[in-house]
Amino acid sequence: MGVDSINALVAQLSRLPGIGTKSAQRLAYFILDMPDGGARELAASIVRARDSVRYCPVCGNYTDTEPCAICRDQSRSEETICVVEEARDVFSMEKLREYRGKYHVLHGAISPTDGIGPGDIRIRELMARVEAGKVREVILATNPDVKGEATASYIARLLKPQGIRVTRIAHGIPIGGNLEYIDEMTLLKAMEGRREM
Numbered sequence: 001m002g003v004d005s006i007n008a009l010v011a012q013l014s015r016l017p018g019i020g021t022k023s024a025q026r027l028a029y030f031i032l033d034m035p036d037g038g039a040r041e042l043a044a045s046i047v048r049a050r051d052s053v054r055y056c057p058v059c060g061n062y063t064d065t066e067p068c069a070i071c072r073d074q075s076r077s078e079e080t081i082c083v084v085e086e087a088r089d090v091f092s093m094e095k096l097r098e099y100r101g102k103y104h105v106l107h108g109a110i111s112p113t114d115g116i117g118p119g120d121i122r123i124r125e126l127m128a129r130v131e132a133g134k135v136r137e138v139i140l141a142t143n144p145d146v147k148g149e150a151t152a153s154y155i156a157r158l159l160k161p162q163g164i165r166v167t168r169i170a171h172g173i174p175i176g177g178n179l180e181y182i183d184e185m186t187l188l189k190a191m192e193g194r195r196e197m
Contacts, residue, residue, distance in 0.1 A: 060105030062087045077101045079136040085109050089179040109147035137165040167194040
């Protein structure tokens with residue numbers, strides 16, 4: 001592998017979120033030092049995941065089965081739906097091992113400055129699930145930033161007339177923070193301290 005190939009690998013790795021040039025170089029050299037089988041297995045895993053993982057048609061979470069394992073789980077309550085912005089937020093919530101309801105992934109947040117309105121995220125799908133009749137509570141776990149708050153307020157206004165209990169996770173999470181970077185204890189306290197909207 002020549003210098004051009006190494007530079008190309010570093011360039012690709014540095015495109016990953018949170019990976020700067022130095023980290024990308026360390027990762028590139030780590031990959032180059034891996035046994036041949038390990039490097040090929042890593043590459044094959046990336047390709048396999050890209051080919052087989054898709055969004056659950058019910059909740060919008062990442063899955064390689066339809067519906068996803070959480071939606072299929074009969075032991076989870078269908079009376080509670082936790083609404084999150086991104087599929088990776090489901091993973092963060094699941095680390096708590098406390099929440100036993102279902103999820104709904106919006107795939108974004110309302111942001112007029114970015115040209116994202118209510119019709120651009122999965123709010124219609126959420127309303128259809130609520131209108132099916134089993135849901136008693138919707139927990140709004142959008143990020144505690146301007147976009148997340150706007151999205152939570154919009155959804156709460158839609159749900160209130162339907163007699164659904166609408167709660168918001170507590171603000172133990174710092175403003176501007178993202179769920180994927182919050183430790184489990186802070187996230188647990190935020191869930192326990194959620195409030196009616």
